Amino acid sequence: MGTAAIVLRLAWRNLWRNFRRTTIMLAAVVVGVWAMIFMIALMRGMVDDMLLDGIRSLPGHVQIHHPNFRDDPTVNNLLPSPDEDLIAALDRPDVVAWSSRVRVPAVVMSERSSRGVTLVGIDPAAEAAISFVADDMAEGRFLEGPEDPGLILGRRLVERLETEVGKRVVVMTQDPDNEIADRGFRIIGVYEAQVASTEEAYAFAGRDTLQAMLGIGDQVSEIAVLGLDYRAVERLYQRIDAAAGDRAEVLPWNELDRYLSGMLGMMDGFVLVWIVVIFLALSFGLVNTLVMAVFERVREIGLMMALGMKPGVILGQIVAESLMLLGIGLFFGNVLAWVSIQPLKGGIDISVVSDGMEMMGVGNVLTPSLRAGDMALATVVVLVLGFLASLSPAVRASRYHPVEAITKA
Amino acid sequence: MHAVRCVNVRRVYKQGDEDVVGLDGVSLEVEEGGFVCLRSPSGGGKTTLLNVMGGLDRPDSGEVWVAGERIDTLSKGQLAHMRLHQIGFVFQAYNLIPVLTARENVEFVMQVQGVPTAERRKRSLEILSEVGLDGLEDRRPAKMSGGQQQRVAVARAIVSNPAIVLADEPTANLDSNTASHLMELFVELNQHHGTTFVIATHDQMVMGYARRLIRMRDGKLVEDIEQEAA
Numbered sequence: 001m002g003t004a005a006i007v008l009r010l011a012w013r014n015l016w017r018n019f020r021r022t023t024i025m026l027a028a029v030v031v032g033v034w035a036m037i038f039m040i041a042l043m044r045g046m047v048d049d050m051l052l053d054g055i056r057s058l059p060g061h062v063q064i065h066h067p068n069f070r071d072d073p074t075v076n077n078l079l080p081s082p083d084e085d086l087i088a089a090l091d092r093p094d095v096v097a098w099s100s101r102v103r104v105p106a107v108v109m110s111e112r113s114s115r116g117v118t119l120v121g122i123d124p125a126a127e128a129a130i131s132f133v134a135d136d137m138a139e140g141r142f143l144e145g146p147e148d149p150g151l152i153l154g155r156r157l158v159e160r161l162e163t164e165v166g167k168r169v170v171v172m173t174q175d176p177d178n179e180i181a182d183r184g185f186r187i188i189g190v191y192e193a194q195v196a197s198t199e200e201a202y203a204f205a206g207r208d209t210l211q212a213m214l215g216i217g218d219q220v221s222e223i224a225v226l227g228l229d230y231r232a233v234e235r236l237y238q239r240i241d242a243a244a245g246d247r248a249e250v251l252p253w254n255e256l257d258r259y260l261s262g263m264l265g266m267m268d269g270f271v272l273v274w275i276v277v278i279f280l281a282l283s284f285g286l287v288n289t290l291v292m293a294v295f296e297r298v299r300e301i302g303l304m305m306a307l308g309m310k311p312g313v314i315l316g317q318i319v320a321e322s323l324m325l326l327g328i329g330l331f332f333g334n335v336l337a338w339v340s341i342q343p344l345k346g347g348i349d350i351s352v353v354s355d356g357m358e359m360m361g362v363g364n365v366l367t368p369s370l371r372a373g374d375m376a377l378a379t380v381v382v383l384v385l386g387f388l389a390s391l392s393p394a395v396r397a398s399r400y401h402p403v404e405a406i407t408k409a
Numbered sequence: 410m411h412a413v414r415c416v417n418v419r420r421v422y423k424q425g426d427e428d429v430v431g432l433d434g435v436s437l438e439v440e441e442g443g444f445v446c447l448r449s450p451s452g453g454g455k456t457t458l459l460n461v462m463g464g465l466d467r468p469d470s471g472e473v474w475v476a477g478e479r480i481d482t483l484s485k486g487q488l489a490h491m492r493l494h495q496i497g498f499v500f501q502a503y504n505l506i507p508v509l510t511a512r513e514n515v516e517f518v519m520q521v522q523g524v525p526t527a528e529r530r531k532r533s534l535e536i537l538s539e540v541g542l543d544g545l546e547d548r549r550p551a552k553m554s555g556g557q558q559q560r561v562a563v564a565r566a567i568v569s570n571p572a573i574v575l576a577d578e579p580t581a582n583l584d585s586n587t588a589s590h591l592m593e594l595f596v597e598l599n600q601h602h603g604t605t606f607v608i609a610t611h612d613q614m615v616m617g618y619a620r621r622l623i624r625m626r627d628g629k630l631v632e633d634i635e636q637e638a639a
Binding site for chain 1: 460485508509513
């Protein structure tokens with residue numbers, strides 16, 4: 001305890017011995033840590049945006065399909081309406097909402113043009129909590145019930161079809177007997193998705209209306225389930241998978257959409273790489289500061305050894321000095337990052353560059369996402385790497401020969 | 410018991426490409442409570458002998474015993490432990506730790522030894538008072554004169570009751586008045602505490618205080634005489 005106390009006291013006082021040098025190094029650590037965390041928060045915000053938008057673009061957190069639906073997403077691979085067991089599994093506190101849908105490929109024809117789309121029959125009340133459509137209505141109205149006869153189209157599809165709200169279009173698809181099933185729909189609303197390509201891809205109708213058009217009774221193509229947190233769906237997925245049994249395939253969002261889950265994994269890797277890269281830049285300054293500090297104190301180090309301080313304790317003193325410097329830098333760097341992100345919580349308007357980012361699913365507003373886990377990771381990585389970087393000058397100091405060190409001019 | 414015993418100690422070190430014989434078969438015994446001066450011209454071997462006695466340097470051959478323990482075969486860590494508990498050093502240049510106050514410098518060795526805070530504090534204040542530094546306990550070395558710094562170094566050397574105090578040219582940077590005061594302090598500590606002193610010097614005034622005077626030349630003991638101290 002006595003040795004630890006003297007080591008810490010010496011480390012602290014030696015740290016401030018060259019005030020200017022320590023302050024400059026400290027400023028570099030603070031700015032480096034701030035840059036690490038601020039940049040990570042921006043990247044996390046962007047990826048969160050992509051993931052949430054991706055998840056809101058229909059997958060939900062867990063999805064139930066006919067086992068063949070993903071290979072052949074047509075009306076031939078349907079599920080029966082959910083039974084009691086499945087409804088019981090879905091009626092739990094960790095399920096925020098669930099919605100059964102009919103989803104078929106279709107062609108929408110206006111008087112001027114036609115386009116291939118994915119036609120989705122939904123129960124609007126259930127769907128409102130799960131997917132983007134209800135929130136993103138730009139014109140007209142949303143569906144009022146599963147039996148609503150209207151059709152919702154995306155803004156870009158409406159432009160391509162050269163039609164508008166109030167006009168009629170014909171929707172054509174195949175029924176289970178491989179016969180053409182078609183029907184006229186009036187466009188009752190237009191939505192605008194965060195990613196414009198989505199606006200061309202999906203058309204929404206009432207679920208019951210679509211079931212009637214296809215003649216499939218109460219069968220559905222999929223059931224989408226929204227849990228509490230997209231990062232923790234494993235237990236939800238397992239419970240629903242058990243309730244659904246063998247007749248259905250149950251998949252969490254990260255298996256359903258490999259692009260999105262890959263993005264999340266890539267982000268975690270990026271965070272670590274970014275922290276290490278920034279630290280490497282900092283480490284040159286850190287090691288230089290410590291080498292200079294050791295070089296200036298050769299005689300003192302020799303003296304302490306002569307008085308009986310063991311080499312390991314000398315090493316500990318230099319490392320402690322380094323960790324104190326980094327600790328202070330980390331504290332102020334974290335605080336600075338937190339303070340600078342608070343005013344940006346409402347989001348940063350990146351509409352100037354969002355056209356280029358749209359392909360990746362990034363919207364017009366970037367909201368930084370500051371996570372305690374990322375701050376802790378940056379802190380731990382900087383301390384661990386700082387410890388390793390300080391070993392070289394510390395080992396050098398601990399290997400001095402007392403007689404040679406003490407007679408150093 | 411002998412405070413220090415050297416048996417046929419030889420130490421050769423490199424100076425450029427040349428081998429320099431620092432100690433050439435030195436055998437020496439210093440009794441507990443002794444007050445010994447080593448004198449020699451520069452390069453005569455007195456500092457090398459002090460370093461070997463203090464476990465700061467290893468002999469190439471021969472044996473070195475301190476307080477009944479053979480130290481020339483100890484590991485680095487064991488030597489550090491031995492120095493911490495058995496040896497007090499006073500160097501030519503005051504060699505205090507600049508970021509510590511006078512009291513903290515004196516407490517340094519005790520703190521590394523693990524002496525409890527209250528006892529450490531009590532002993533350090535007592536010893537600082539004994540060496541005439543009342544009221545200067547909280548000053549850092551930069552704010553003290555050379556003589557005051559050397560007194561702090563002496564206080565640090567004796568505060569934990571070492572078996573032996575090794576002083577290498579302790580008066581070299583002091584004026585004659587301060588040097589006399591320091592030597593009187595050494596004598597007083599030697600007489601009242603029974604601390605063994607081995608002092609390397611070529612200062613005639615310092616030699617006058619010693620009860621035993623050992624003359625060295627070219628790494629060998631050439632004269633060893635008892636004398637009446639001043």
